[in-house]
Amino acid sequence: MVRLNWRSWGAESVAFEATSGEMVVVDALEAAVMACFEASPQDLDSLTEELAADMMLPADPALAERIQAIITAFVDRGWLEPAEPV
Amino acid sequence: MSALPSIVPTAPAQIPRQTESLAASLRGEGWRLRTGPFTYRLRSDVPAVLDGLRSLYAGYPGVEPGGFIDFEVEVRRSGGWRRFVRSQARFRFDGTESFEPLPLAQGYAMLEWAMNWCVSTHVNHHLLIHSAVVERGGRALILPAPPGSGKSTLCAALVNRGWRLLSDEIAVVPLAGEGLLPVVRPVSLKNRSIELIAAFEPAARFSRPAHGTSKGTVAHMAAPAAHVARMDEPAPAAWIVFPRWREGAPVSLVPRSRAETLLALARNSFNASTLGEAGFDRMARLVEACECHDFEYSRLDDAMAVFERLAGQP
Numbered sequence: 001m002v003r004l005n006w007r008s009w010g011a012e013s014v015a016f017e018a019t020s021g022e023m024v025v026v027d028a029l030e031a032a033v034m035a036c037f038e039a040s041p042q043d044l045d046s047l048t049e050e051l052a053a054d055m056m057l058p059a060d061p062a063l064a065e066r067i068q069a070i071i072t073a074f075v076d077r078g079w080l081e082p083a084e085p086v
Numbered sequence: 087m088s089a090l091p092s093i094v095p096t097a098p099a100q101i102p103r104q105t106e107s108l109a110a111s112l113r114g115e116g117w118r119l120r121t122g123p124f125t126y127r128l129r130s131d132v133p134a135v136l137d138g139l140r141s142l143y144a145g146y147p148g149v150e151p152g153g154f155i156d157f158e159v160e161v162r163r164s165g166g167w168r169r170f171v172r173s174q175a176r177f178r179f180d181g182t183e184s185f186e187p188l189p190l191a192q193g194y195a196m197l198e199w200a201m202n203w204c205v206s207t208h209v210n211h212h213l214l215i216h217s218a219v220v221e222r223g224g225r226a227l228i229l230p231a232p233p234g235s236g237k238s239t240l241c242a243a244l245v246n247r248g249w250r251l252l253s254d255e256i257a258v259v260p261l262a263g264e265g266l267l268p269v270v271r272p273v274s275l276k277n278r279s280i281e282l283i284a285a286f287e288p289a290a291r292f293s294r295p296a297h298g299t300s301k302g303t304v305a306h307m308a309a310p311a312a313h314v315a316r317m318d319e320p321a322p323a324a325w326i327v328f329p330r331w332r333e334g335a336p337v338s339l340v341p342r343s344r345a346e347t348l349l350a351l352a353r354n355s356f357n358a359s360t361l362g363e364a365g366f367d368r369m370a371r372l373v374e375a376c377e378c379h380d381f382e383y384s385r386l387d388d389a390m391a392v393f394e395r396l397a398g399q400p
Contacts, residue, residue, distance in 0.1 A: 005363055005366055005367070007344075007345075007348065007370040007373075007374075009343070009344040009345060009374075012343050012344070012345035012346075013345065014345045014348050014349065014370070016363065016366040018362050018363045018366075021358075021359045021362060023348070023349055023352055023366065025345045025346060025349055
Protein backbone atom coordinates (compact mmCIF):
# COMPACT_ATOMS: atom_id res chain seq x y z
CA MET A 1 0.00 0.00 0.00
CA VAL A 2 1.20 3.49 -0.77
CA ARG A 3 2.04 6.05 1.88
CA LEU A 4 -0.39 8.95 1.81
CA ASN A 5 -0.17 12.41 3.29
CA TRP A 6 -3.59 13.55 4.53
CA ARG A 7 -5.28 16.83 5.33
CA SER A 8 -8.86 16.83 6.59
CA TRP A 9 -11.40 19.60 6.97
CA GLY A 10 -14.73 18.36 8.31
CA ALA A 11 -16.33 15.99 5.81
CA GLU A 12 -13.68 16.57 3.16
CA SER A 13 -10.11 15.37 3.01
CA VAL A 14 -7.28 15.60 0.53
CA ALA A 15 -4.90 12.70 0.11
CA PHE A 16 -1.50 13.24 -1.51
CA GLU A 17 0.60 10.39 -2.84
CA ALA A 18 4.17 11.57 -3.07
CA THR A 19 5.50 9.04 -5.58
CA SER A 20 3.04 9.98 -8.30
CA GLY A 21 2.27 13.47 -7.03
CA GLU A 22 -1.41 12.59 -7.27
CA MET A 23 -3.76 14.61 -5.09
CA VAL A 24 -7.37 13.55 -4.57
CA VAL A 25 -10.34 14.99 -2.68
CA VAL A 26 -12.10 12.24 -0.75
CA ASP A 27 -15.29 12.27 1.31
CA ALA A 28 -15.63 11.05 4.88
CA LEU A 29 -16.40 7.43 3.97
CA GLU A 30 -13.55 7.20 1.46
CA ALA A 31 -11.16 8.68 4.02
CA ALA A 32 -12.37 6.24 6.65
CA VAL A 33 -11.91 3.26 4.30
CA MET A 34 -8.37 4.33 3.54
CA ALA A 35 -7.61 4.97 7.21
CA CYS A 36 -8.78 1.44 8.09
CA PHE A 37 -6.49 -0.05 5.46
CA GLU A 38 -3.62 2.10 6.69
CA ALA A 39 -4.16 0.56 10.15
CA SER A 40 -4.32 -3.05 8.93
CA PRO A 41 -5.47 -5.24 6.01
CA GLN A 42 -9.21 -5.85 6.03
CA ASP A 43 -11.84 -7.94 4.31
CA LEU A 44 -15.05 -6.38 3.06
CA ASP A 45 -17.35 -7.82 5.74
CA SER A 46 -15.25 -6.77 8.72
CA LEU A 47 -14.59 -3.38 7.17
CA THR A 48 -18.31 -2.81 6.59
CA GLU A 49 -19.10 -3.75 10.19
CA GLU A 50 -16.37 -1.56 11.59
CA LEU A 51 -17.31 1.49 9.54
CA ALA A 52 -21.02 1.05 10.15
CA ALA A 53 -20.36 1.08 13.88
CA ASP A 54 -17.95 4.02 13.75
CA MET A 55 -20.07 6.15 11.45
CA MET A 56 -23.43 5.10 12.86
CA LEU A 57 -24.61 3.73 9.53
CA PRO A 58 -26.66 0.58 8.93
CA ALA A 59 -24.38 -2.37 8.09
CA ASP A 60 -26.48 -3.28 5.09
CA PRO A 61 -25.69 -4.47 1.53
CA ALA A 62 -25.90 -0.88 0.24
CA LEU A 63 -23.05 0.18 2.53
CA ALA A 64 -21.02 -2.89 1.59
CA GLU A 65 -21.57 -2.06 -2.08
CA ARG A 66 -20.37 1.53 -1.58
CA ILE A 67 -17.31 0.35 0.30
CA GLN A 68 -16.54 -2.20 -2.40
CA ALA A 69 -16.73 0.58 -5.03
CA ILE A 70 -14.37 2.73 -2.98
CA ILE A 71 -11.91 -0.14 -2.61
CA THR A 72 -12.06 -0.82 -6.34
CA ALA A 73 -11.34 2.84 -7.07
CA PHE A 74 -8.36 2.82 -4.68
CA VAL A 75 -7.05 -0.39 -6.27
CA ASP A 76 -7.43 1.14 -9.74
CA ARG A 77 -5.53 4.19 -8.54
CA GLY A 78 -2.77 1.94 -7.24
CA TRP A 79 -3.24 2.95 -3.63
CA LEU A 80 -4.33 -0.53 -2.50
CA GLU A 81 -3.60 -4.01 -3.76
CA PRO A 82 -5.47 -7.24 -3.13
CA ALA A 83 -3.86 -9.56 -0.59
CA GLU A 84 -2.11 -12.65 -1.95
CA PRO A 85 -4.47 -15.65 -1.85
CA VAL A 86 -3.62 -17.88 1.13
CA MET B 87 22.37 28.90 -13.37
CA SER B 88 23.39 27.90 -9.87
CA ALA B 89 21.13 27.58 -6.83
CA LEU B 90 19.28 30.73 -5.97
CA PRO B 91 20.16 32.01 -2.52
CA SER B 92 17.75 34.20 -0.65
CA ILE B 93 18.68 37.82 -1.14
CA VAL B 94 19.23 39.67 2.09
CA PRO B 95 17.17 42.85 1.80
CA THR B 96 19.21 46.01 1.62
CA ALA B 97 18.25 48.54 4.28
CA PRO B 98 16.01 51.14 2.61
CA ALA B 99 18.45 54.00 3.10
CA GLN B 100 21.19 52.00 1.40
CA ILE B 101 19.23 50.88 -1.62
CA PRO B 102 21.25 51.97 -4.61
CA ARG B 103 19.03 53.90 -7.00
CA GLN B 104 19.60 53.74 -10.72
CA THR B 105 21.60 56.86 -11.33
CA GLU B 106 23.60 55.88 -14.38
CA SER B 107 22.18 56.22 -17.82
CA LEU B 108 19.63 53.46 -18.32
CA ALA B 109 20.18 53.31 -22.07
CA ALA B 110 23.94 53.05 -21.69
CA SER B 111 23.62 50.33 -19.06
CA LEU B 112 21.18 48.31 -21.15
CA ARG B 113 23.48 48.48 -24.16
CA GLY B 114 26.62 47.87 -22.14
CA GLU B 115 27.23 45.78 -19.06
CA GLY B 116 23.55 45.54 -18.17
CA TRP B 117 21.04 47.24 -15.91
CA ARG B 118 20.86 45.50 -12.55
CA LEU B 119 17.38 45.38 -11.10
CA ARG B 120 15.88 43.83 -7.98
CA THR B 121 12.21 42.95 -7.61
CA GLY B 122 11.69 41.49 -4.14
CA PRO B 123 13.87 38.42 -3.67
CA PHE B 124 14.94 38.18 -7.32
CA THR B 125 17.70 40.04 -9.13
CA TYR B 126 18.11 40.53 -12.86
CA ARG B 127 20.74 41.90 -15.19
CA LEU B 128 18.89 43.25 -18.21
CA ARG B 129 20.52 43.96 -21.54
CA SER B 130 18.71 45.36 -24.55
CA ASP B 131 19.05 47.51 -27.65
CA VAL B 132 15.30 47.51 -28.32
CA PRO B 133 13.72 50.98 -28.05
CA ALA B 134 10.42 49.63 -26.65
CA VAL B 135 12.34 47.98 -23.79
CA LEU B 136 14.14 51.18 -22.91
CA ASP B 137 10.88 53.08 -23.11
CA GLY B 138 9.04 50.62 -20.85
CA LEU B 139 11.79 50.40 -18.25
CA ARG B 140 12.23 54.15 -18.18
CA SER B 141 8.55 54.78 -17.57
CA LEU B 142 7.75 51.93 -15.18
CA TYR B 143 10.93 50.97 -13.29
CA ALA B 144 12.51 54.31 -12.47
CA GLY B 145 12.21 53.96 -8.69
CA TYR B 146 13.30 50.34 -8.36
CA PRO B 147 16.31 49.30 -6.33
CA GLY B 148 19.36 48.07 -8.12
CA VAL B 149 21.88 45.47 -7.08
CA GLU B 150 25.14 46.35 -5.33
CA PRO B 151 28.20 45.99 -7.60
CA GLY B 152 29.33 42.40 -7.30
CA GLY B 153 25.93 41.40 -5.88
CA PHE B 154 24.42 38.08 -6.91
CA ILE B 155 22.36 38.12 -10.11
CA ASP B 156 19.68 35.44 -10.37
CA PHE B 157 18.72 35.96 -14.00
CA GLU B 158 20.72 37.23 -16.98
CA VAL B 159 18.14 38.49 -19.48
CA GLU B 160 18.65 39.95 -22.95
CA VAL B 161 16.08 41.28 -25.38
CA ARG B 162 17.94 42.16 -28.56
CA ARG B 163 17.15 43.22 -32.09
CA SER B 164 17.52 40.48 -34.66
CA GLY B 165 20.71 40.50 -36.66
CA GLY B 166 21.24 39.83 -40.36
CA TRP B 167 18.58 40.82 -42.90
CA ARG B 168 16.00 40.94 -40.13
CA ARG B 169 17.57 44.25 -39.10
CA PHE B 170 16.02 45.78 -42.19
CA VAL B 171 12.75 43.91 -42.79
CA ARG B 172 10.15 43.62 -40.03
CA SER B 173 12.79 43.83 -37.34
CA GLN B 174 12.27 41.48 -34.40
CA ALA B 175 13.10 41.27 -30.72
CA ARG B 176 14.76 38.09 -29.45
CA PHE B 177 14.95 36.93 -25.84
CA ARG B 178 18.08 35.27 -24.49
CA PHE B 179 18.33 33.81 -21.00
CA ASP B 180 21.77 33.08 -19.54
CA GLY B 181 23.09 33.44 -23.10
CA THR B 182 20.67 30.94 -24.67
CA GLU B 183 17.89 32.00 -27.00
CA SER B 184 14.41 31.16 -25.69
CA PHE B 185 10.92 31.90 -27.06
CA GLU B 186 10.00 32.73 -30.64
CA PRO B 187 11.12 36.19 -31.79
CA LEU B 188 8.45 38.91 -31.64
CA PRO B 189 7.95 42.17 -33.52
CA LEU B 190 10.24 44.87 -32.21
CA ALA B 191 7.34 46.96 -30.88
CA GLN B 192 6.45 44.04 -28.56
CA GLY B 193 9.91 44.06 -27.00
CA TYR B 194 8.84 45.43 -23.63
CA ALA B 195 5.92 42.99 -23.31
CA MET B 196 8.40 40.24 -24.21
CA LEU B 197 10.73 41.39 -21.44
CA GLU B 198 7.94 41.28 -18.84
CA TRP B 199 6.87 37.78 -19.95
CA ALA B 200 10.50 36.70 -19.94
CA MET B 201 10.99 37.97 -16.38
CA ASN B 202 7.94 35.96 -15.26
CA TRP B 203 9.25 32.91 -17.11
CA CYS B 204 12.64 33.21 -15.39
CA VAL B 205 11.01 32.93 -11.97
CA SER B 206 8.29 30.42 -12.80
CA THR B 207 10.65 27.93 -14.45
CA HIS B 208 13.79 28.27 -12.31
CA VAL B 209 12.79 28.97 -8.71
CA ASN B 210 12.13 25.89 -6.61
CA HIS B 211 13.14 27.01 -3.14
CA HIS B 212 9.73 28.70 -2.74
CA LEU B 213 6.27 27.47 -3.66
CA LEU B 214 5.07 29.47 -6.69
CA ILE B 215 1.41 29.91 -7.53
CA HIS B 216 0.07 31.61 -10.65
CA SER B 217 -1.76 34.34 -8.84
CA ALA B 218 -2.07 38.01 -8.08
CA VAL B 219 -1.37 38.97 -4.47
CA VAL B 220 -2.36 42.19 -2.72
CA GLU B 221 -2.28 43.18 0.93
CA ARG B 222 -4.28 45.36 3.25
CA GLY B 223 -4.01 45.80 7.00
CA GLY B 224 -1.11 43.36 7.12
CA ARG B 225 -3.13 40.53 5.53
CA ALA B 226 -2.57 39.20 2.03
CA LEU B 227 -5.27 38.31 -0.47
CA ILE B 228 -4.30 35.62 -3.01
CA LEU B 229 -6.17 35.71 -6.34
CA PRO B 230 -5.23 32.55 -8.24
CA ALA B 231 -6.72 32.18 -11.68
CA PRO B 232 -6.00 31.17 -15.23
CA PRO B 233 -5.63 33.82 -17.96
CA GLY B 234 -8.91 35.44 -18.96
CA SER B 235 -10.47 35.32 -15.51
CA GLY B 236 -10.10 39.04 -14.83
CA LYS B 237 -7.40 38.49 -12.22
CA SER B 238 -5.05 41.25 -13.37
CA THR B 239 -7.89 43.73 -13.92
CA LEU B 240 -9.12 43.08 -10.41
CA CYS B 241 -5.58 43.31 -9.06
CA ALA B 242 -4.98 46.65 -10.81
CA ALA B 243 -8.25 48.04 -9.46
CA LEU B 244 -7.50 46.89 -5.89
CA VAL B 245 -4.02 48.41 -6.05
CA ASN B 246 -5.66 51.73 -6.90
CA ARG B 247 -8.11 51.44 -4.00
CA GLY B 248 -5.88 51.00 -0.97
CA TRP B 249 -4.49 47.49 -1.40
CA ARG B 250 -0.72 47.07 -1.62
CA LEU B 251 0.63 45.21 -4.64
CA LEU B 252 2.76 42.16 -3.88
CA SER B 253 2.51 40.58 -7.31
CA ASP B 254 0.35 40.51 -10.38
CA GLU B 255 1.49 37.11 -11.64
CA ILE B 256 3.20 34.93 -9.08
CA ALA B 257 2.52 34.31 -5.40
CA VAL B 258 5.92 33.54 -3.88
CA VAL B 259 5.30 31.39 -0.80
CA PRO B 260 8.38 30.50 1.27
CA LEU B 261 8.38 26.85 2.28
CA ALA B 262 9.24 27.91 5.84
CA GLY B 263 7.69 30.97 7.44
CA GLU B 264 4.29 32.55 6.94
CA GLY B 265 4.76 35.73 4.91
CA LEU B 266 4.26 35.86 1.14
CA LEU B 267 7.19 37.60 -0.54
CA PRO B 268 6.40 40.66 -2.65
CA VAL B 269 7.61 40.61 -6.25
CA VAL B 270 6.41 44.09 -7.07
CA ARG B 271 6.34 44.61 -10.83
CA PRO B 272 4.04 46.38 -13.29
CA VAL B 273 0.56 44.88 -13.70
CA SER B 274 -0.06 43.31 -17.10
CA LEU B 275 -3.37 44.33 -18.68
CA LYS B 276 -4.92 43.22 -21.93
CA ASN B 277 -7.36 44.63 -24.43
CA ARG B 278 -10.46 46.22 -22.83
CA SER B 279 -8.92 46.04 -19.37
CA ILE B 280 -6.43 48.74 -20.31
CA GLU B 281 -9.11 51.34 -20.99
CA LEU B 282 -11.18 50.08 -18.08
CA ILE B 283 -8.40 50.66 -15.56
CA ALA B 284 -7.36 53.96 -17.19
CA ALA B 285 -10.93 55.17 -16.67
CA PHE B 286 -11.17 53.62 -13.19
CA GLU B 287 -8.01 55.38 -12.03
CA PRO B 288 -7.02 58.33 -14.26
CA ALA B 289 -3.78 58.78 -12.30
CA ALA B 290 -2.55 55.29 -13.19
CA ARG B 291 0.53 55.22 -15.45
CA PHE B 292 0.93 52.74 -18.28
CA SER B 293 3.55 51.53 -20.70
CA ARG B 294 2.99 52.20 -24.39
CA PRO B 295 0.50 49.52 -25.55
CA ALA B 296 1.90 46.67 -27.64
CA HIS B 297 -0.62 45.71 -30.32
CA GLY B 298 -1.03 42.39 -32.07
CA THR B 299 0.62 40.20 -29.42
CA SER B 300 -0.54 36.62 -28.91
CA LYS B 301 -2.75 38.02 -26.12
CA GLY B 302 -4.03 40.98 -28.15
CA THR B 303 -3.11 44.49 -27.08
CA VAL B 304 -1.01 44.52 -23.92
CA ALA B 305 -0.01 47.39 -21.64
CA HIS B 306 1.56 47.39 -18.20
CA MET B 307 0.39 49.56 -15.32
CA ALA B 308 3.12 50.99 -13.10
CA ALA B 309 3.29 49.73 -9.54
CA PRO B 310 2.76 52.68 -7.17
CA ALA B 311 6.07 54.02 -5.83
CA ALA B 312 4.98 53.44 -2.22
CA HIS B 313 4.43 49.75 -3.02
CA VAL B 314 7.82 49.46 -4.69
CA ALA B 315 9.39 50.99 -1.59
CA ARG B 316 7.81 48.21 0.53
CA MET B 317 8.96 45.29 -1.62
CA ASP B 318 10.86 43.76 1.28
CA GLU B 319 7.79 43.54 3.55
CA PRO B 320 6.20 40.08 3.38
CA ALA B 321 2.55 39.63 4.36
CA PRO B 322 0.84 36.53 5.74
CA ALA B 323 -2.05 35.24 3.65
CA ALA B 324 -5.57 35.64 5.02
CA TRP B 325 -7.77 35.03 1.98
CA ILE B 326 -7.66 32.86 -1.14
CA VAL B 327 -10.24 34.09 -3.64
CA PHE B 328 -10.72 32.61 -7.11
CA PRO B 329 -11.97 35.46 -9.31
CA ARG B 330 -14.02 35.16 -12.47
CA TRP B 331 -15.24 38.03 -14.62
CA ARG B 332 -18.50 37.38 -16.46
CA GLU B 333 -20.39 39.91 -18.54
CA GLY B 334 -23.42 41.17 -16.61
CA ALA B 335 -22.86 38.89 -13.63
CA PRO B 336 -24.01 40.20 -10.25
CA VAL B 337 -21.20 40.35 -7.76
CA SER B 338 -20.95 37.24 -5.56
CA LEU B 339 -18.51 35.94 -3.01
CA VAL B 340 -19.25 32.40 -1.89
CA PRO B 341 -17.29 30.13 0.43
CA ARG B 342 -15.25 27.42 -1.21
CA SER B 343 -14.18 24.16 0.41
CA ARG B 344 -10.62 23.97 1.64
CA ALA B 345 -10.11 20.61 -0.04
CA GLU B 346 -11.15 21.94 -3.46
CA THR B 347 -9.07 25.06 -2.84
CA LEU B 348 -6.01 22.93 -2.17
CA LEU B 349 -6.49 21.08 -5.45
CA ALA B 350 -7.01 24.32 -7.34
CA LEU B 351 -3.85 25.81 -5.84
CA ALA B 352 -1.94 22.75 -7.03
CA ARG B 353 -3.37 23.21 -10.55
CA ASN B 354 -2.29 26.86 -10.51
CA SER B 355 1.14 26.19 -9.06
CA PHE B 356 4.22 26.38 -11.24
CA ASN B 357 6.25 24.00 -9.11
CA ALA B 358 4.05 22.01 -6.71
CA SER B 359 4.80 18.80 -8.60
CA THR B 360 8.54 19.49 -8.38
CA LEU B 361 8.36 20.24 -4.66
CA GLY B 362 6.35 17.07 -3.97
CA GLU B 363 5.43 16.55 -0.34
CA ALA B 364 7.00 19.85 0.77
CA GLY B 365 4.78 21.65 -1.73
CA PHE B 366 1.69 19.76 -0.59
CA ASP B 367 2.42 20.54 3.06
CA ARG B 368 2.96 24.22 2.30
CA MET B 369 -0.19 24.51 0.21
CA ALA B 370 -2.19 22.77 2.94
CA ARG B 371 -0.79 25.18 5.55
CA LEU B 372 -1.68 28.10 3.32
CA VAL B 373 -5.25 26.86 2.89
CA GLU B 374 -5.63 26.30 6.63
CA ALA B 375 -4.56 29.88 7.33
CA CYS B 376 -7.04 31.41 4.87
CA GLU B 377 -10.71 31.99 4.23
CA CYS B 378 -11.41 30.51 0.80
CA HIS B 379 -13.96 31.89 -1.67
CA ASP B 380 -15.13 31.89 -5.26
CA PHE B 381 -15.78 35.38 -6.58
CA GLU B 382 -17.69 36.46 -9.65
CA TYR B 383 -18.11 40.01 -10.87
CA SER B 384 -18.76 42.20 -13.86
CA ARG B 385 -18.40 45.72 -12.41
CA LEU B 386 -15.23 46.88 -10.70
CA ASP B 387 -17.03 49.22 -8.28
CA ASP B 388 -19.14 46.31 -6.99
CA ALA B 389 -16.00 44.20 -6.65
CA MET B 390 -14.20 46.91 -4.69
CA ALA B 391 -17.10 47.11 -2.23
CA VAL B 392 -16.90 43.37 -1.59
CA PHE B 393 -13.16 43.45 -0.92
CA GLU B 394 -13.56 46.56 1.23
CA ARG B 395 -15.95 44.58 3.45
CA LEU B 396 -13.60 41.60 3.45
CA ALA B 397 -10.70 43.78 4.59
CA GLY B 398 -12.87 45.29 7.31
CA GLN B 399 -13.58 41.94 8.94
CA PRO B 400 -11.61 41.22 12.09
